Amino acid sequence: MRHLKILIAGGALAAVAAGGGVTLAAAGSSAASPAPSAQPAATSPTVRTVREPVGGKTETILVNANGLPLYFYRPDTATKSLVTGPLAQLWPPLTAATPTAAALSGKLTAVNDAHGHQVAYNGHLLYTFADDQADHVTGQGVQDFFVVTPGLAAISASSAPAGTVPAAPPSGGYGY
Numbered sequence: 001m002r003h004l005k006i007l008i009a010g011g012a013l014a015a016v017a018a019g020g021g022v023t024l025a026a027a028g029s030s031a032a033s034p035a036p037s038a039q040p041a042a043t044s045p046t047v048r049t050v051r052e053p054v055g056g057k058t059e060t061i062l063v064n065a066n067g068l069p070l071y072f073y074r075p076d077t078a079t080k081s082l083v084t085g086p087l088a089q090l091w092p093p094l095t096a097a098t099p100t101a102a103a104l105s106g107k108l109t110a111v112n113d114a115h116g117h118q119v120a121y122n123g124h125l126l127y128t129f130a131d132d133q134a135d136h137v138t139g140q141g142v143q144d145f146f147v148v149t150p151g152l153a154a155i156s157a158s159s160a161p162a163g164t165v166p167a168a169p170p171s172g173g174y175g176y
Helices: 085-090
Strands: 004-009 012-017 022-026 047-054 057-064 071-073 108-113 116-121 145-147
Touching (some): 057 145
Antiparallel strands (some): 004 012, 047 057
């Protein structure tokens, strides 16, 4: 019979197996990470690209490390998120102190804002959608959020003052 010791420390849940292996899971998480092995695990990039159907057309889009599609909110500026309260619950911001990317030609940064270190691509703050699943886009055009593609034009802090809505991105003919 295998014995586990459950520990809670610093908001993380840890299960220590009788043999000394440790399995960690974040507080509120139902899935635990595998026990550390002799070889270090490869770190998934914060943002990567995949080909997914969007509005009936297959496109290359940006997704987070878990495969969730990434969106930008048109009313945001390059330095300020306007996604707060209940809207932020439906559209959680992507945060990472030092974001990493795989196969992106644009600029990936972290903007220190009300959400912490929110990830931005070409100046557009990034979000996921609560109704999405990995590799499944359902939020395109909903509430002024749009899927991020590698070719999304850059905005700067001075090009979109608060209250100004940037021009709509090419939608590929989706009537959203």
